[in-house]
Amino acid sequence: MIDKIWKFRNKNLRDDIINNISQEYRIPRVIATILLNRGIESDDISPFLKKSMSDIVNPKLMLDMDKAVERINAAVKNKEKIAVYGDYDVDGITSTALLYEFLSSMGADVEYYIPDRKGEGYGINIMAVNKLFKQGIKLMITVDCGITAIGEVEFAKLQGMDVIITDHHTCKDRLPTAAAAILNPKRPDCEYPFDALAGVGVAFKLILALAMENGMNTKDVFAKYVDLATLGTIADVVPLVGENRIIADKGLKFLQNPRRAGLRAIMEVAGVLGKSINASTIAFAIAPRLNAAGRLGTARTAVELLLTKDENRAREIALALDEENKERQLTEKQIFDEALGMIAADPNFEKKKVIVLAHEDWHHGVIGIVASRLCDMYYKPCILISHSNGVGKGSGRSIKGFNLFDALTHCEKHLTDFGGHAVAAGLNVNMSDLENFTKEINKYADELLTEKDMIPSVDIDCPLSERAVTLENAKMISKLEPFGMGNEKPVFAIANAQVTNIAAVGMDNKHLRLRINKNNQMINCIGFGMGEYASMLKSGDMINIAFQMDINTYQGNETVQLLLKDLKMKQ
Numbered sequence: 001m002i003d004k005i006w007k008f009r010n011k012n013l014r015d016d017i018i019n020n021i022s023q024e025y026r027i028p029r030v031i032a033t034i035l036l037n038r039g040i041e042s043d044d045i046s047p048f049l050k051k052s053m054s055d056i057v058n059p060k061l062m063l064d065m066d067k068a069v070e071r072i073n074a075a076v077k078n079k080e081k082i083a084v085y086g087d088y089d090v091d092g093i094t095s096t097a098l099l100y101e102f103l104s105s106m107g108a109d110v111e112y113y114i115p116d117r118k119g120e121g122y123g124i125n126i127m128a129v130n131k132l133f134k135q136g137i138k139l140m141i142t143v144d145c146g147i148t149a150i151g152e153v154e155f156a157k158l159q160g161m162d163v164i165i166t167d168h169h170t171c172k173d174r175l176p177t178a179a180a181a182i183l184n185p186k187r188p189d190c191e192y193p194f195d196a197l198a199g200v201g202v203a204f205k206l207i208l209a210l211a212m213e214n215g216m217n218t219k220d221v222f223a224k225y226v227d228l229a230t231l232g233t234i235a236d237v238v239p240l241v242g243e244n245r246i247i248a249d250k251g252l253k254f255l256q257n258p259r260r261a262g263l264r265a266i267m268e269v270a271g272v273l274g275k276s277i278n279a280s281t282i283a284f285a286i287a288p289r290l291n292a293a294g295r296l297g298t299a300r301t302a303v304e305l306l307l308t309k310d311e312n313r314a315r316e317i318a319l320a321l322d323e324e325n326k327e328r329q330l331t332e333k334q335i336f337d338e339a340l341g342m343i344a345a346d347p348n349f350e351k352k353k354v355i356v357l358a359h360e361d362w363h364h365g366v367i368g369i370v371a372s373r374l375c376d377m378y379y380k381p382c383i384l385i386s387h388s389n390g391v392g393k394g395s396g397r398s399i400k401g402f403n404l405f406d407a408l409t410h411c412e413k414h415l416t417d418f419g420g421h422a423v424a425a426g427l428n429v430n431m432s433d434l435e436n437f438t439k440e441i442n443k444y445a446d447e448l449l450t451e452k453d454m455i456p457s458v459d460i461d462c463p464l465s466e467r468a469v470t471l472e473n474a475k476m477i478s479k480l481e482p483f484g485m486g487n488e489k490p491v492f493a494i495a496n497a498q499v500t501n502i503a504a505v506g507m508d509n510k511h512l513r514l515r516i517n518k519n520n521q522m523i524n525c526i527g528f529g530m531g532e533y534a535s536m537l538k539s540g541d542m543i544n545i546a547f548q549m550d551i552n553t554y555q556g557n558e559t560v561q562l563l564l565k566d567l568k569m570k571q
Contacts, residue, residue: 004566006546007460013037021035021045028473031477037461056222056246057193062190063190064181069206069209073214084096085114085128085141085142087122087144088117088122091200091232091235093303094228094231097307098228099207100307101307102207102221114294117295122145122426132161138160141163143203146179147170148169153178153179154178157178162180164180166203167182168197169421171187171188194243198229198232198238200233201238204228207225230252234279237484240279240483241486241487261311262304264314265311266314269319272285292325293324295328296327296331301320305317335366338359339359343378354382354445355375355378360388364395379399380454382397391428402449414429415427415433466497466523469494473549477549490549491546493544496570497543497544498541499543500517502533502539512533514537525545
């Protein structure tokens with residue numbers, strides 16, 4: 001257990017400002033404090049709370065949208081063969097299904113292609129381009145990939161195939177200018193006002209622009225495809241602010257009673273059909289099963305699940321994905337245990353600020369998950385590499401203050417390819433250069449990260465009186481959903497609470513259940529993954545807790561329960 005730093009958000013909020021906001025918008029003081037702490041003030045509060053469709057940005061403002069729409073309309077009119085070229089994660093899967101289904105509804109001659117994770121890797125590759133060309137494809141539209149594929153796009157153009165790129169990943173210095181259009185809100189020359197869309201968000205804006213240009217009812221198109229846009233947006237962990245927040249809010253409402261046979265089937269298998277669906281449901285129940293297809297098998301199966309109208313086929317695929325997810329969990333445990341063994345055997349581990357581990361034939365589809373777990377466990381950026389025949393393919397995750405994409409850019413002379421975001425990225429490396437890469441990225445981290453940066457923090461919205469721990473406030477907080485990166489569920493703190501009951505619960509006693517007393521108010525708490533504290537605490541101990549407010553429903557009764565994020569024992 002790492003001793004975390006508690007960081008309180010704006011400590012200098014004036015009571016009169018909080019009171020004015022509370023009265024003007026008829027919200028509790030605690031909600032006003034949360035909003036102000038996050039920089040959401042006056043003019044922004046109403047849009048934040050309403051999540052109105054009127055705040056969706058006109059898709060035609062995205063650079064090259066006019067070119068993309070014109071080229072696609074021409075392809076549909078001339079009966080040219082179109083391929084949607086996707087990716088094997090949930091963002092790529094939902095993007096592929098969304099664009100394929102919409103183009104099919106326009107009467108396009110369209111198919112989809114998703115590269116094999118192990119055999120082809122991420123993004124466009126020459127072999128796939130050649131294959132599609134031989135099948136007569138005249139227009140290839142990428143989703144969730146392509147922004148760094150300069151050579152591959154030039155090759156496609158030489159074959160007489162046009163390429164439209166839709167992507168959201170960070171751009172390098174050069175763009176694939178041989179493309180007929182490049183849709184990416186992160187382009188430095190793009191003035192689209194919101195650059196945090198997921199890959200599926202960019203594809204979503206493309207179909208909305210096509211709908212507008214072709215005289216369709218855009219509200220109907222939005223309603224029909226927002227479920228897929230929501231799945232990919234939440235699964236890809238992009239900030240749930242701005243347009244993403246509106247997309248996710250509207251989509252979650254449709255997912256309460258999904259119209260797609262495949263979504264009903266996967267939700268039933270996951271045990272969440274008929275229950276209240278929020279961002280966490282997607283992140284922890286639905287997305288891992290959809291991801292399992294591309295991790296261990298072929299992502300085409302997951303696309304088929306999202307597209308099929310056959311209830312029996314949907315059930316069959318959902319069960320298969322559930323089994324693949326269980327297999328993924330076993331593979332993940334094996335790699336995780338091997339990684340821990342390598343860390344334990346490294347006498348210099350403590351001195352290194354970046355974890356770089358390589359192993360022959362680790363499963364490509366799972367190393368990213370394990371990297372994320374190790375990153376959380378040691379609070380260090382982590383890159384895991386699977387290698388064979390002298391070539392390594394890696395997946396990395398990072399911590400606050402360490403932009404992984406920038407770090408890989410700094411080390412690019414030791415890499416054959418890389419791409420991604422600030423917190424997650426992929427790379428290719430010749431194993432003969434791995435030692436140099438490891439030294440270089442650690443040297444870069446030594447110059448950038450201080451010892452304080454290597455200590456995880458808990459961001460706390462504000463201290464909270466025990467009198468504010470009410471069912472009313474817990475329900476009001478839920479109105480700030482959907483929660484996710486950029487709009488995290490609020491965290492509060494209570495100091496000097498007395499422990500009255502302690503229990504380790506769950507499988508292997510992994511979790512902690514507490515009952516605390518604060519000024520004669522008894523409050524129930526649960527700490528997931530905090531079971532070790534059960535042997536460290538005793539009745540009568542005084543503690544400070546950081547927590548989220550939650551509603552626990554049991555036999556139809558609702559009570560407030562605190563979800564512990566951290567606790568500190570008073571000396």
